[in-house]
Amino acid sequence: MTHPLGLRERKKQQTRETIVRCAMELFAERGFDATTIADIAEAADIAPRTFFAYFPSKEDVVFHDFDAIFADFDTRLRERAHGVTAFETMREWIVERITDHADPLNEQRHALIAATPSLDAHERANMGRFNEVLTSAVAVDLDVAPDALRARMVSAAAVAALESLREIKDDEAGPDHVIAVMDEVLVFLQGGLDALRTPSEAGAASD
Amino acid sequence: MTHPLGLRERKKQQTRETIVRCAMELFAERGFDATTIADIAEAADIAPRTFFAYFPSKEDVVFHDFDAIFADFDTRLRERAHGVTAFETMREWIVERITDHADPLNEQRHALIAATPSLDAHERANMGRFNEVLTSAVAVDLDVAPDALRARMVSAAAVAALESLREIKDDEAGPDHVIAVMDEVLVFLQGGLDALRTPSEAGAASD
DNA sequence: CAGAATATCACACTGACTGCAAAATTACCG
DNA sequence: CGGTAATTTTGCAGTCAGTGTGATATTCTG
DSSP: OOSSSOHHHHHHHHHHHHHHHHHHHHHHHHOSTTOOHHHHHHHHTSOHHHHHHHOSSHHHHHTTTHHHHHHHHHHHHHTOOTTOOHHHHHHHHHHHHHHHTOOTHHHHHHHHHHHOHHHHHHHHHHHHHHHHHHHHHHHHHHTSOTTOHHHHHHHHHHHHHHHHHHHHTTSSOSHHHHHHHHHHHHHHHHHHHHHHHSOSOOOOSOO | OOSSSOHHHHHHHHHHHHHHHHHHHHHHHHOSTTOOHHHHHHHHTSOHHHHHHHOSSHHHHHTTTHHHHHHHHHHHHHTOOTTOOHHHHHHHHHHHHHHHTOOTHHHHHHHHHHHOHHHHHHHHHHHHHHHHHHHHHHHHHHTSOTTOHHHHHHHHHHHHHHHHHHHHTTSSOSHHHHHHHHHHHHHHHHHHHHHHHSOSOOOOSOO
């Protein structure tokens, strides 16, 4: 009655955050592989076994917010209005995320991921999930099969742009740079699709 | 003197092949995760500890030929003649591989990968390496920075095509289908790059 | 406050992977 | 051929991630 969430839920949330904070700190200090579950548990003042009540694996701590982000993107794609392109939806979503959720810890996180092969693989798998949902949405836009080559190419190029964005993120100019990048992507994709639409001149110049 | 390779080398090669064969058999039967190193060692008639003298991890058995394939692609890209596009090089390379190395076990392998998350992540990492070298080669072609967005997009789209090819592979028509796919990719990339080159009309139609 | 629900935890276990040093095998050279 | 050096195989002990189970503690509900 005093709180929107019961004591239990609040404590759980708090413990979860403590685990994430302590773990990321240790990862930054010693590296991911050199940090054990026991280390994290001690720092967060929980039993080692309890860690696994919060995260299925050590890696999942690093990507603790991915599920929420992905779900957000997915529903956004699914619930877009008729006539609104998947790419436009993605562009909007990215600009929002950049402006709203400017997380200064992201830079540190990505340094960690880049330095840890297993995390890098995990990150790629995450991007793969973005790619999947984007591909099927693009396929709907283009009115082709869900696994059509052109849908894959469009989605892959868009996700490549997404990846390039996360490398700059905070230090470079925020929304302006993002918009510039997305514009370049749009021109590229549009040009590519137009070329596929007109079966005229195929390949003449060098790429 | 009787052999190009000494007894030692020959036995090593043989043992390596035995491990791969036995392991893949077991993986196909029971699944990757349900197969232990001890199982593989017993089947290949070696000590469990010896397994790690041949492969750094269980996963690497599945991708035992990746290093060679990747090195082939990489040198091919590096040593291409002046004026020959990275994309053209890739196209040639793929057609050769499809025709020469038609491995009937590949289908089985990819089923295994698709069914095993950790292998899927590993496979993505492998594709990521293709993407990296292709990106820098494309950047040279386009005369832009190695991490330029357009180089990334081109490479990402090409790798997406590569991934789509590996899904069909044996059952569908071989070289013909491959060439058709690569042609479509070329038109798409060419169109996209042309659009970026002419700063005229940007976005009008829907993608 | 009692009892149901749930969270924390200790314990024991599997399985991947590593370091180390002994034992077996192969190569080399006089 | 014999013996020694180089290399490979192996056993053993150990670390660490992750899981199942059941006991204990905490919170919730009436």
